[in-house]
Amino acid sequence: MKLAMIGFGQAGGKIVDKFLEYDQRTQSGIVRAAVAVNTARADLMGLQHVPEENRVLIGQSRVKGHGVGADNELGAEIAEEDIDEVQGAIDNIPVHEVDAFLIIAGMGGGSGSGGAPVVAKHLKRIYTEPVYGLGILPGGDEGGIYTLNAARSFQTFVREVDNLMVFDNDSWRQSGESVQSGYSEINEEIVTRFGILFGAGEIGGGDDVAESVVDSSEIINMLAGGGVSTIGYAAEEVEMQNSGGLLSRFTGNGGGTGEDTAHTTNRITSLVRKAALGRLTLPCEIQGTERALLVMSGPSEHLNRKGIERGRKWLEEQTGSMEVRGGDYPVSEPNVASVVLLSGVTNVPRIKELQQVAIEAQDNIDDIRQESETNLESLVEDDEDELDPLF
Template sequence: MIARHLQISYELPVYALGVFPARSEVSLHTMNAVESLKTLQTAVDNTLVFSNDVLTPSGKPTQESYTQLNREIARRVQMICAASAPDTVADTQTQPQQVVDASEVIRTLDHGTTSTIGFAATTLNTQARTDGGVLSRISNVFYSQDDPPPAANPANQGAAHAIKTLTRKAVLRSTPLTDQPTARSALLLVSGPPDELDRAGLGEAQSWLSDDTGTAAVRTGDLPVANSTLCVLVLLSGVATPLSRWIDQRAVNGLPSDGTDAVAPLFD
């Protein structure tokens, strides 16, 4: 396995992305995910688990949404990478107030073997920027015009309140493991126009996240980008509900209900 060779070859943590099928997907997908995730957890330092149930747009079949699902996963990972290397995405006028470097991301992921990522975004009542440089290109990773636009902020809603509201939404979308996630550590990232990255709002969101997930180890950071979209990402590491128990239950639920061993083909 590639992960095992990476562990041997490098003195650095090795992470993996795991995508668990939606309930509407065929049994074989579920069984493959169960075995793959169990094997991955023995070969890597941490597995970032995503759920197609969480990522699939409402009312749209999962099988028709794979391209968008991949884009959503890439968007979340890209935001973490961008926040840990702000010089690659921000000019001297828009330096972050709180930088999250790679070592802090690693320390967050050190607190467990299973992690989840939640994400929420909203369009602000400000004029969108039209900068065609690096900032604009990076911001388009977080919000694509091909996607359904997020709901606009209500009038008179301040930046601090928006950050707290998006943090709550991100946590609710962060994990398929439990409706009330707990974690051993967390990372809270906020991106958007510099004027909207309210320090007080970020601090209040950090306090709420600590109380809600039961961890005092909540790291925070911001990423100024040139658009009118405010984004919040929550990385939870060391989620309390054992992944093995969850995927075992999903495997049982995903077996054919007619008592046969037949499953639909993985590919048409």
């Protein structure tokens, strides 16, 4: 599936950059165009793969290229004021060649948190292609304002996109390591999961033929109708056979013995379980998921229809969903991986907790603001009100 990616803010830009690197490395062909938008010049300059002409600095008259700090209301205002500049970069994208837009942003900051929903709204008004969001939730140790920003941006972003896929930095923090130092691994994790998911719908001429293809329209159906999605992933290293690929199709499943086939099937089903029950991009209760898509990637001799079908059935039982699809994505890498997209999840304690912390932060901020106003007044005014200001 071919995407036009728009990274808004620092996190958004860095992740789009990483997607471009992934695309070049794996030839997945999922990034048809990439744009980075920011109010901070330095963040745009730090990118390595997004073409210079697709880096859009907005809000120069307001913040002079220095960013908006963590003020996401200002981020949203600037995005609205300068939407024509963003559109200018999108005008250079051959939109008829893309299957969907994907807007990526950190939801705890300022530019992306405020600006991403504005761009989503704008794109939905102008184009018929679906508009997806990839929203990054902040780590719990980032502080109240980040949580408040994320909670408000989440509400707005979900409303403006066809589907909001969420990645929670908090659940990916390695123990004893700050989120900051772990970003490059976290970003690698993000692009691997999304790369396989979207890559499955984009099988090029040189690839092995998939047995049960997941095409773009299937992914679009999965993500249709609004809502929130999370993604599971599990992988296992395998040995590659040089004679894999198409030939093995003619010699039976995996080209091996009955034992090999059973082993292949078992590996697939266990990877599906690990993906769905392991660490999801947004931790949640999977029972009650509206729709699910399973993509198995790996060397074709290590994939088989039986395994995928079993994995799919298992997902049906676990989620209670009637719309579970499965397909394979043959790639020449010594890894069999299972990616499970759970679309339309609603039982997400993490979001409820985020909102609770955000409300507390909002109340605290209001209290502190009021208190400092009173304190300032009592500092500046003399006790008996005997002095007059100059004017």
